[in-house]
Amino acid sequence: MFRPPFFDRRDAGQALARSLTRYAFRPDVIVLALPRGGVPVGYEVAQALRAPVDALLVRKLGVPGHEELAMGAIASGGVRVLNQPLIEQIGINNDTIEQVTAREREVLQARELTYRGNRPPPTVRDRCAILIDDGLATGATMLAAVDAVQQQHPRCVVVAAPVAPPDMHDRLANRADDVVFVMTPHDFAGVGQWYENFEPTSDQQVRELLARAAPAVGQADPKASPTRR
Missing domain, CATH: 3.40.50.2020 (Rossmann fold)
Incomplete structure (x- = not known):
């Protein structure tokens, strides 16, 4: 067994x-x-x-309609990383990127408050x-x-x-x-x-x-x- x-x-x-x-x-x-x-x-x-x-809280930025495909990510400390080649290949506009980022940032900030309270992100x-x-x-x-x-x-x-x-x-x-x-x-x-x-x-x-x-x-x-x- x-x-x-x-x-x-x-x-x-x-x-x-x-x-x-x-x-x-x-x-x-x-x-x-x-x-x-x-x-x-x-x-x-x-x-x-x-x-x-x-x-370390991380949220993937999913492509709308294909959320499993990450066009970037955000993390604790206000960090955002974008997959520019993919963004250019698919033709994702800046408004869409900002909308997805804002939505995921709300989730990340809520979880940071839950886990960390008022402590700042690690250096x-x-x-x-x-x-x-x-x-x-x-x-x-x-x-x-x-x-x-x-x-x-x-x-x-x-x-x-x-x-x-x-x-x-x-x-x-x-x-x-x-x-x-x-x-x-x-x-x-x-x-x-x-x-x-x-x-x-x-x-x-x-x-x-x-x-x-x-x-x-x-x-x-x-x-x-x-x-x-």
């Missing part, structure tokens, strides 16, 4: 942390977790690495940002997150997840400085199959984890030299 390798997201986060030990105790590292499911995983990674953790400039989710299937949201973070001039961008399809590493390797997965099974059919407990993460759980970690956010000096290990 098949038994999933991860009991829950906490267990998966601890396993992922063991694959990220080279980033431990570095004052420039910040863990950015994608809500909701990525937050419990990211929290465990941050605890193990002794790094601050915060949520990414000159830091090594580790982007974490509980697993990658299509990778679309993570790709949007990488593009958004790159706009904020980080020192480096690392993508990390407990499980992903075998081809996901190559898809992300030319966009991020490092890609780390615990597992890349060939019989991948979905993220949930690799967890014994894959119950949805609630907004309350996200708030509690971020509040517990909040005192550490922003305390590290991003310009300090990384500790050599």
